[in-house]
Amino acid sequence: MTLISKPASAPIVTDAVIVGAGPVGLFAVFELGLLGLSAHLVDALDKVGGQCAELYPEKPIFDIPAWPRITGQELTDRLMEQAAPFNPVFHLNQQAQSLSQQPDGTWRLETSAGTVFHTANVVIAAGAGAFTPRRPPIPGIDAYEGKSVFYAVRDRSKFAGKNLIIAGGGDSALDWALALTDDAASVTLLHRRDDFRAAPDSVEKMRRLVAEGRMTLAIGQPSSLEGEDGHLTALNITTTDGPKRLPADALLAFYGLKPQLGPIAEWGLNLNASTVLVDTEKFQTNVPGIFAIGDINHYPGKLKLILSGFHEAALMSQEAFRRARPAERLVFRYTTSSSDLQQKLGVA
Amino acid sequence: METGKIVVTDRSGDRHELDAVQGWRVMELIRDQANDNADLKVEALCGGAAACATCHIYVDDAWADRLHPPRDEEVQMLDEAFGVTDRSRLSCQIIWSPDLDGLHVTLAPEFD
16 A cells, blocks of 8 residues: 655646545555556545544444445455555545546546546545544634634644643643643643543543643633634633633644535535435446545445445446546456456465 | 333433333433434444444432442543533433333434
C-alpha cells in the first residue's frame, strides 16, 4: 500500500478515484483491479477502514459471508490484504471537495489538501459521510472556530502563553492537555464527569499535574462563549453546582468525530436525505461516471449492509471499465480458472 | 410476542405514543415509527452498537430507577454527546420488555 499525504505537483491520472477507504471502498479496489483498473482512495480519517476502524474496530461482525465472526479491524486488515495486489494509493486526512467535468468528459477531483485527480470514474463509497470533529452546540461558536476555538492542533506554537480550556475525556483531550501544559500560560481540562476513558497512564499524569496545581480540572459542560471578533475571553459552563465562568483565550474541543456528507452534497447528484440515488445495474448516480456504493447510496430495497456494498462494487466496476477503456472488450472470467486474473492477483 | 406502548417527546415538545415490541431497542422503536417527522428522527448512526452517541434521550424521572443502569461503554459514549444530564441514556441500549410499558423518554437536541 502507498500512503500519500502531501499533494503531488501534477494531477494524478487514474482509472478511478474512490471517495472513502471503508470496507466497500477497499473491496472496490479489488473488483476494479480484476478488470485491470487502477484506483486512488481519499479518506478524511488518518487511517483506512472507515466506520469499521473508527467506530467499532473491536466489535465482532457476524454477517460477512464466509466469516462467522470477524471484528471491524480484522475485516479491514483482510480487505487491505485482498486489495494489495492492485497497489491502491491512499490519500488520507483529506476530504474530496470539488468536482468538475473536463472537456474530454473525464472528471477533475480536488481534495481539501489540494490533491488533484483526473479520472474517468468517481466512486463515492463514503458510508455515512466523512468523519469530521463534533462541534459543541454552543450558540455562535462558528464565529470563533479557527480563531480561538479549535477541534485539532495543527500548530502547537499558537497556544504558547495562552490560557487554554481543553474539553473532552478521551485520549485526544488528555494527550493535548498534557502536551500543552508547559507551553501554555494555563490549562484547564473540562469534562462532564470525573472519570476519563483516556489511557490510564495519561489520566494518572493529569491527576498528578492537577495535584501539583499545574493544571485545573473542571467538571461540567460548555454552555456559552464570551468574546469579541472570534477572540474568546471566557467559556461559561454548567456544573452540578450551577453555572461557572472560566476565563480563557482558546478552547480546544475533543468530542470525537461524526460523519458528515460534506461537499458531495454540492456535486449536483440526486439525493434522498443524506444518501445518493443510484440505479441497480451500474450503481451509477444521475451523473454518468459518478457512482455511489455502500451505505451512502439509496435505491428501492436498499439494505445498509457491508455485503450489499461488496455486490455493488462488482457491478459498478463493469461500467467503470467501459468508461475507462471504451475501445476494449470486457470478458467475464472467474478467479478460479482465469490465468489472466491470477496473474493480476500475483498468484499465477 | 409481547407488545405495548412507549411515549416519546420529540425535539419540538410534541408527545407521541409509539408501539413497542418485546426485544426491540427503544432507538429502533423510534426510528421505525418516526416516518418523515424530522423532530422525531433519531440518527442512530452506528445502528445500535453504543458507538456513536447519536440516539441520545432523556428518561422521564418516573422511569429513571426502573431501567437497567448503563454499562461503562454507554457512559463513555455519552462523553461525546452534549447536554448530558443524569437522565441521559443512549436509546439503543434500552431494550423494551413489558415491564417498560408506558416508558416515557424525551429526545435530546440534535447537533451538528
